[in-house]
Amino acid sequence: MPGDQPDPALAGQTLPPGYPAEPPPRRPWWRRFARVKLRHVLLGVLAVFMLIIAWLAITAPLSKSLQPIAAPSLTLLSVEGDPIARRGADIRAPVEVAKLPKYVPAAFVSIEDRGFYSHWGISLRGIGRALWRNLRGGGVREGGSTITQQLAKTSFLSPQRTVGRKLQEVLIAFWLEAWLTKQQILERYLSNVYFGDNVYGLRAAAEHYFSVPPEKLSVAQAAMLAGMVKAPTRLAPTNHLRLARERAALVIAAMARDHVITAAQAKSTRPASVNEEDEDEEVPTGTYFADWVLPSARAADEGEAYGAREVQTTLSSRLQQLALQTVRGAGLGKAQVALVAMRPDGQVLAMVGGKDYSRSPFNRATQARRQPGSTFKLFVYLAAMRAGLRPDDTIQDAPLRIGTWQPKNYGDSYRGTLTLRDAFAYSSNVAAVRLSEKVGRAKVIQAARDLGVTSPLNDNPSLPLGTSGVTLLEMTQAYAAVAAGAYPVRAHGIEDPDKSWWQRMWHSYAGTTSDRAFGDMRDLLAAVVQKGTGRAASLQIPVYGKTGTSQDYRDALFIGFTQDMVVGIWVGNDDNTPLGKVAGGGLPAQIFRTFVSGATGAAPAAAAPPPVEEAPPIETGDANFAIPLGDSGVDAGVQVKGGDVSVTLQPSPPGGPDRGPPPPGDRREPPLANVPPPPPQGGRDRPPPPDDDEPQG
Template sequence: MSRGERREPSFGYESGDSRDDGDMRLSPDDRPVRFQNAPARPEPSRQLRNAPKRSKRGGGGSGGGRRGRRRRTLLGGLFYWTMVLGLWCAIGLGGLIAYHASQLPPIDQLTVPKRPPNIAILAADGSLLANRGETGGRTVTIGEIPPYLPKAFVAIEDRRFYEHFGIDPIGITRALVTNLRGRGVAQGGSTLTQQLAKNLFLTQERTAARKIQEAILALWLERTYSKDQILELYLNRVYFGSGAYGVEAAAQRYFNKSARSVTIAEAAMLAGLVQAPSRLAPNRNPDAAEKRAQLVITAMADQGFISQAAAKSALTAPAEVPERVGAGSVNYAADYVMDVLDDFIGAVEGDVTVLTTLDTKLQGSAETILVDALSAQGAKLHATQGAVVSLAPDGAIRALIGGRDYTKSQFNRATAARRQPGSSFKPFVYLTAIEKGMTPDTIRDDSPVSIKGWEPENYSRTFRGPVTLQTAFAHSLNTVVARLIQEVTPREVVRTAQRLGISSPLQANPSLSLGTSEVTPLEMTAAYASFANGGQSVLPYVIREVRSTSGKVVYARKANNFGPVIQPQTLAMMNTMFHAVMTGGTGSKVNLPGWEVGGKSGTTQDYRDAWFVGFTGRLVTAVWVGNDDNSTMKRVTGAGLPAEIWGKYMKAAHAGAQPVPLPGGFWQGAPKTIFGDGAPVADARIPPAGVQPEGDRAWVRPAPQERNFFERLFGG
């Protein structure tokens, strides 16, 4: 076509047209127009128009490019959706954490809960008797315990403790791998900080919610406290089993010593124990506890906390758990301390130390003798329980045994059990009679007596006729004391007993003379103490001093002088009669050679209770034997099993001690008496010639007197 020639537009596709308008985007108005008579021809597909020409061999370079693009598209999609999924997971996790964090107190108001106070109860020599309180032991600081003790816990529980920020991802991963290999839960990923957070703020339930809160609180602890402070809090809060919270309580519980004194082997056993306190308790499963301790020692050596030589020594000399640690009768005494402590210091706000009057040797001796006696004879005599109370003459409690076995029964029979004292109550009747003017030489008739239908009998079922009060007292004659209480009145006897310290309700009736009103062993011992200390009033006490952990004296007992309750002359007469019991009466088999001793036995009707109460110038001791259900024993009298226990204990307690006289001395008898033969007798207790003694008693017949005029006139 020439340059000037006008070319008509073509609206169709010619067979030779080489245009490729497959990528054209035409509006409806721009579409090609076909004439009505033009033959229809199919429009080439876009795919065919855009498709590259394939080589004859196939699989040319253009096909490989398409597959590469597909791979890149797949990887890109996977990356994209992974990012999307990760983002949503992060959002969900953040929401979950935020939700559980909202269930906790506000972080700015969060504080470590105050540890429940501990009461350390010490013997008179300063040795620890028991701990009382929810924790079982006092708080200790990192500085006062051996450095290998806290390191033992780090070595076995959290070796990266000083490196992580409260949560240990490496430790968690290691625990997961170990657990997957073992197909079970062999290790936990919790750090010491997380364990502390759980102990301080959370419950022991195993849930995802608790683990999330535990992690949040662990981060707060790490931000608020130093590593040593966290470790100190942990050591004082972690549970070791058997009611022991904290390392001090555990050391006392299992090794009977302070945490300040534990060895490497003992420290390793304590550190290994926290994984499973019930299963690894050394007093229950010593083999498992020892194997666990060996792992701890090895870990300590591997991490350089102890030398290889120290580890070898600890492995060859494992920790040993003493027998009967934390058990025994001392808990009866500790319970009594807790009963009276509030009266002196009120509510306990922090750890305190209570210094008591208790003597560890006397306490142990009393427990051993009582338990051995009941074990040897209890079944045969149907006597299952007993109690022992021993006081210094001023009222200081030196030993207190509230029962045969504290682990089986915590009821304190020494302080809380009211039992009938039987004839051991008679001294209050005789004291009242002497205060009314009678003497040990006063004569009363031992013969059948009936008081408004009440007819008491002697244990022997026999009668001796006229006897002195001293003889009646020494041989515990019931008919004589029944006549005496009628003379002095039961109400006066009640007043006398209360004056000497009996606080239990007493029934003012004639049978009171035979001890039918119930009292406690502690009351009886305190009342008898007035006979051993010169007639002074006694209030039994067990606490000498109370101190806080800082050393501040919270309470210190001051010497109390309540004044005399028995006059000197009266006391001498009573001591004389008490001594007669030990030299020729119901207590003669348990007398203490070389010592001035007084005592009195007591047996109730049907042998339900048996007592022996006695004293020297050094100790006053009461022993009770019976059954909690008040059932009858097999003819157990106060002069039998209780006297035997009393004698063995008092001999042990006085062994090696210098004898001391009884304050107040003995009565030297009535003024000189002129008998019918005109011979003066200095001591009316010694019968003169011609006077017929009866057994161990002597009745001195009064000398005949000249009758006056009216007597001669009317007789009489």
């Protein structure tokens, strides 16, 4: 072939020494293919190995095995220093194996992982035994885990029992064995293992069960703790002392077998005595207030990761107990209840989110968005006062139509021309709607926002009647702003313990704005209790408040305040069914009076007339107009179809109430302590209208 002929250009040339005269024969194709494949396989194995190392470095950082595997214990304290709730686990500082008696770590090794010092993270014998038992049992019943695997599982993995998780556990065990000494692995294991009773780690367990540090544990105590690890809840001596002692006996026998102790020591060792349950165990783990304040408490607590911590709250044990007693004795029947009591600066003193936390931890004070009824009129009249109106200005309490919608008063009864004070006191629906349309619903919504209402509000004509769902806590802190003379007030349950009283006071009012209209609003709120729908809440001290009842008596509220306390009460059914003639001026006002009377020592007002029934029928005459009923978690919504309406405010009639000078006191909103007594009933120049019936409110 032409390719086999010598090159003429090379004829006569001498080849260099060592150069082969003939080209070497080519290797067989199958050898060349095997060589290429082997190279690819080795590269693939190296890539997989590097991926595993990267996964381990991300998933199982060694420092994580030093971290507590549960949130540390946090005890909430009342202002009196009483524990009111405890959350989290009992976790103490890590142990050092070198400082423990030799039989303490040896007890765990003897019963949990006899070959701990000889294997590389896994026990083939243990895995084989576990596989056999799992096959016989038809499922994953035993893991065959070594101490290293247990550390890998508790520190880095979920508690699921699957084949995939088991493979992850094995990989992490190899990783730990490669980078940590046996002593380090054992220390981290003993410092984090679970011992029942929400106790983690050997130090916490020794203190919890025996009131001794781990360095002082006896043989019997060490054996009992080592025996608990297999089933900590079932074998905890506080739950089953007999089972715990039987298991401890097995551990002592294993220690003797492994020559940790002598046979004579094993025979002479008596069962360990366990601490009796102390009174602190009666501290509840959850209450309505604790659930609400815990995120703030965790944020405020910047202590070490180990050890029990305590956080001071604003809750008063005395007032909380009084609140519970008050609602339990209120005769609620099947209805639910919520109560919030706070200082004018927002410090929450008591909180009741329902009749029974153990049956329903849903907090109706902070989580339920219900219709506030006429308590929402606070924002309507505040917007009017901001616009320059005064309590003695007048408004028509007469039938009103907005498009096809016609709001009505209770009993379809109207009083004609009323002062704003009287319209608010008697909770006229049509007057509130007129006023809202006059000043503008946008300003009403802005007033609500200024005072801390964050729930969605529907911009429609029924807004002033409280048809948008809000929480009781929002409404109570809004009334607290009126009591404080500045806004916004933020309800809170944690105070900074490092701040002095004057720093806390300054912080409470820092960033707030005074409002000249608050003085007029206190005038109106006082009239409600003195002569209006809130007379059942009257005491022999100045009381300011407002009643509220939603459509068909589905929600009943009273929110009010005295000199240094603001209290909101809601009564309703979780399924939003009617209460059956329970109005805000009835049961909620009575609960307010009972609670505040007990809190302040003030007696109820003498010969207070019984509350007049208030009902809120809102007739529309239009199927396209929907008044929501409110519920426990969904914002209410209203749709209105119809034209606009011309609304006018009437000037004071001749000889009637006039604008006159400001009410006594500084209109720049002095502190509540300087607020003058409520004005005389009926305004300045005329007696109050008859109160034989009562509108929504």
